[in-house]
Amino acid sequence: MKRYSPSATETWMTCPLKRHLHAQGWQRRRLGKREMGGILGTAFAAGVTTWKSSQLVGIPTDPYICANVAWGSAKSQMAEMEQIGATVGEYDRAQYEAIARRASDGVRRIMTQDPLPPDWTILDVERILPEWGNCRIDLGAETPLGVVVVDWKCKLSLDQKWLPKEMDRYRLSEQRFHYSAAYEDFLHRSVYAFYIVLVVLEPFKVHVLPFVNDPETLAMWMQARRRTWADMEAEENGERQVGIAAKHWDEFGPCEFQGACFESHLDPHLMQHAYTVRKSG
Numbered sequence: 001m002k003r004y005s006p007s008a009t010e011t012w013m014t015c016p017l018k019r020h021l022h023a024q025g026w027q028r029r030r031l032g033k034r035e036m037g038g039i040l041g042t043a044f045a046a047g048v049t050t051w052k053s054s055q056l057v058g059i060p061t062d063p064y065i066c067a068n069v070a071w072g073s074a075k076s077q078m079a080e081m082e083q084i085g086a087t088v089g090e091y092d093r094a095q096y097e098a099i100a101r102r103a104s105d106g107v108r109r110i111m112t113q114d115p116l117p118p119d120w121t122i123l124d125v126e127r128i129l130p131e132w133g134n135c136r137i138d139l140g141a142e143t144p145l146g147v148v149v150v151d152w153k154c155k156l157s158l159d160q161k162w163l164p165k166e167m168d169r170y171r172l173s174e175q176r177f178h179y180s181a182a183y184e185d186f187l188h189r190s191v192y193a194f195y196i197v198l199v200v201l202e203p204f205k206v207h208v209l210p211f212v213n214d215p216e217t218l219a220m221w222m223q224a225r226r227r228t229w230a231d232m233e234a235e236e237n238g239e240r241q242v243g244i245a246a247k248h249w250d251e252f253g254p255c256e257f258q259g260a261c262f263e264s265h266l267d268p269h270l271m272q273h274a275y276t277v278r279k280s281g
């Protein structure tokens with residue numbers, strides 16, 4: 001059975017056509033909050049991974065190097081965006097230009113207050129599991145209660161009143177079930193809990209959110225996903241047509257491909273005006 005990553009699965013379940021466009025690398029030419037948040041999150045994760053990888057192998061960690069990795073990651077992502085002709089609106093320019101500094105400052109600060117308890121032993125950092133859609137486990141650890149999976153999230157800001165809603169999103173997220181099941185399969189041990197470490201940069205705050213796994217729920221999820229992934233694979237092999245959603249917006253607003261689908265009718269030449277293609281796919 002072919003398995004797909006949590007983001008591919010989630011997108012496919014939202015709209016198979018959207019997943020198809022993402023897989024081809026299409027994205028909006030004008031970068032918005034969502035894209036800038038993606039660059040920030042990836043850069044922050046790169047710095048944290050350097051920090052935790054050093055700890056895993058017992059090398060002293062240098063905050064300057066880890067912060068620099070985050071800075072470099074943001075800059076190289078931005079260079080790629082510029083290379084493919086992505087643009088930033090005047091309104092967003094200051095925020096765009098601050099991404100590298102914010103990511104590196106965030107890494108420096110989190111390193112002064114490690115949210116992971118000292119009695120945890122790191123088992124893996126950035127473990128890629130090819131059998132599970134190339135999903136990437138940020139960190140796996142042995143704790144007094146059992147094995148846990150940790151996923152780092154980074155946001156520029158978060159009003160305290162939205163924290164419960166944010167927690168709810170992670171509690172039943174595709175990532176939680178997928179990473180827990182994948183790491184169980186990899187270690188041949190059960191995964192006690194999935195942790196989100198949510199780092200909010202301005203003002204700086206760290207939320208450690210534990211979600212204890214229920215084996216029955218994981219089994220139910222796995223059974224459902226076998227069906228989903230079989231359908232995705234059939235579509236990939238051309239055995240079924242690419243479907244489209246019945247709803248063209250989500251909780252974050254309109255789908256970014258509304259113009260591609262309903263104005264350009266998926267004609268790549270017409271799409272070039274508002275969309276561009278990432279080389280990294």
Ligand code: SF4
Nearest residue numbers: 015018248255258261
């Ligand atoms: S606009 Fe609608 S049909 Fe097109 S990708 Fe988005 S959700 Fe799918």
